[in-house]
Amino acid sequence: MKCLAPAVFAFVTSLLLATPPACAIELSIVSGDTGNGIKVLREILDRYEKKSGNKVDIVVIPPSTTDQFGQYRLWLAAGSSDIDVYQTDVIWAPQLASQLVDLTEATRDVVGAHFPSIIQSQTVNGRLVALPIFTDAPALYYREDLLDKYHAKVPTTWKELQDTAKLVLDKERAAGNRDLWGYVFQGNAYEGLTCNALEWVMSNGGGGIIEPDGRISIDNPKATAALDRVKGWIGTIAPPGVLAYQEEEARGVWQTGNAVFMRNWPYAYALGNSENSPIKGKFDVAPLPAGDGGHPVATLGGWNLAVSKYSKHPNAAIDLVKFIASPEMQKYRTLKTSNLPTIAALYDDPDIARQQPIVPRWKPIFLNAQPRPSATARIKYNEASSQFWTAVHNTISGNGTAADNLAELEARLTRLKGKGW
Numbered sequence: 215m216k217c218l219a220p221a222v223f224a225f226v227t228s229l230l231l232a233t234p235p236a237c238a239i240e241l242s243i244v245s246g247d248t249g250n251g252i253k254v255l256r257e258i259l260d261r262y263e264k265k266s267g268n269k270v271d272i273v274v275i276p277p278s279t280t281d282q283f284g285q286y287r288l289w290l291a292a293g294s295s296d297i298d299v300y301q302t303d304v305i306w307a308p309q310l311a312s313q314l315v316d317l318t319e320a321t322r323d324v325v326g327a328h329f330p331s332i333i334q335s336q337t338v339n340g341r342l343v344a345l346p347i348f349t350d351a352p353a354l355y356y357r358e359d360l361l362d363k364y365h366a367k368v369p370t371t372w373k374e375l376q377d378t379a380k381l382v383l384d385k386e387r388a389a390g391n392r393d394l395w396g397y398v399f400q401g402n403a404y405e406g407l408t409c410n411a412l413e414w415v416m417s418n419g420g421g422g423i424i425e426p427d428g429r430i431s432i433d434n435p436k437a438t439a440a441l442d443r444v445k446g447w448i449g450t451i452a453p454p455g456v457l458a459y460q461e462e463e464a465r466g467v468w469q470t471g472n473a474v475f476m477r478n479w480p481y482a483y484a485l486g487n488s489e490n491s492p493i494k495g496k497f498d499v500a501p502l503p504a505g506d507g508g509h510p511v512a513t514l515g516g517w518n519l520a521v522s523k524y525s526k527h528p529n530a531a532i533d534l535v536k537f538i539a540s541p542e543m544q545k546y547r548t549l550k551t552s553n554l555p556t557i558a559a560l561y562d563d564p565d566i567a568r569q570q571p572i573v574p575r576w577k578p579i580f581l582n583a584q585p586r587p588s589a590t591a592r593i594k595y596n597e598a599s600s601q602f603w604t605a606v607h608n609t610i611s612g613n614g615t616a617a618d619n620l621a622e623l624e625a626r627l628t629r630l631k632g633k634g635w
């Protein structure tokens with residue numbers, strides 16, 4: 215059968231509910247998104263299928279970016295054509311670049327609508343290896359009702375957060391609220407802990423682990439003090455289980471109403487305010503607190519779509535990527551998920567401002583967010599980050615002191631760096 219033009223095909227199928235003709239291309243996209251991300255991706259893909267006549271399957275994998283990276287590496291190392299499109303974390307571009315299609319030419323007509331810094335982060339040796347679909351910068355989620363009840367103000371330093379969490383917790387527990395905790399965050403040993411710990415360390419004046427000039431800076435007293443403080447939270451204001459929490463576990467405790475404060479990404483905003491959420495209308499967001507004499511730091515996150523070099527349908531895959539990253543679909547995603555768009559104009563969109571007010575408020579926060587040292591450590595980033603989160607996890611679990619663990623970490627990173635990053 216001869217292929218019909220996509221629009222004609224969509225029209226004909228909608229009339230006849232016919233099965234796709236043999237020439238319809240079948241694509242697969244892999245994603246391990248949090249919250250309702252997969253559901254919303256499916257809705258976007260349904261629209262794409264209608265428009266293009268192609269079919270797209272989602273290969274769903276666990277939400278841990280660390281696990282995803284490991285799996286992506288396996289598929290790519292095997293030259294697998296099973297996956298056409300990878301949903302990639304902002305930090306992975308340098309490490310995956312050689313196995314991804316260069317999108318520079320094909321996206322020339324659309325890249326100008328995205329924030330240049332995000333496009334830059336996905337450009338490796340002059341090749342654009344992924345097109346952004348949303349950006350990320352964390353928030354301090356707080357229970358407005360509980361702070362009001364105890365006349366407490368929104369903390370602007372970690373010390374204030376600690377004190378306020380304890381105050382509310384003590385009073386609420388005494389009143390019989392047994393399941394409440396003060397602060398939940400991502401304490402599991404994975405990339406999410408690197409994000410949290412970079413914020414603790416850098417906001418305390420302890421540097422950025424590896425500095426933009428390549429220098430390793432982590433073994434210093436301000437970094438040590440930052441981790442010592444966090445260690446004191448475990449089992450006091452934070453549940454012992456926080457040492458195993460990723461984003462969704464933290465949100466689980468928070469959204470059932472069992473935390474005064476939470477560190478999480480903007481996706482938790484829409485979910486917290488969803489119809490059956492026990493905390494709907496009871497919370498707000500603020501920038502993360504600052505350390506002693508420091509300034510607040512938000513780690514820059516975000517997600518992109520990349521086309522595998524081994525895809526049998528690279529052109530259709532590029533078309534799909536452009537569709538998902540388009541202003542219309544980013545707006546759709548943002549309205550449903552409160553993910554931050556990567557298209558500047560959407561920050562002035564009245565529907566977004568009304569339905570997801572966190573989005574325009576978070577524009578300056580993500581524009582000033584701190585990138586992880588992935589552009590510096592490049593192909594060694596995953597190893598460097600894993601050394602970092604291991605040292606942090608050991609410290610906050612009481613396995614060695616902060617001072618010893620950071621001294622050892624600095625030695626390990628120095629060895630890893632070798633003659634250079």
Ligand code: GLC
Nearest residue numbers: 279303304350405406515516
């Ligand atoms: C979020 C961020 C991503 C980060 C991850 C860590 O998904 O967008 O950049 O690596 O959290 O858990």
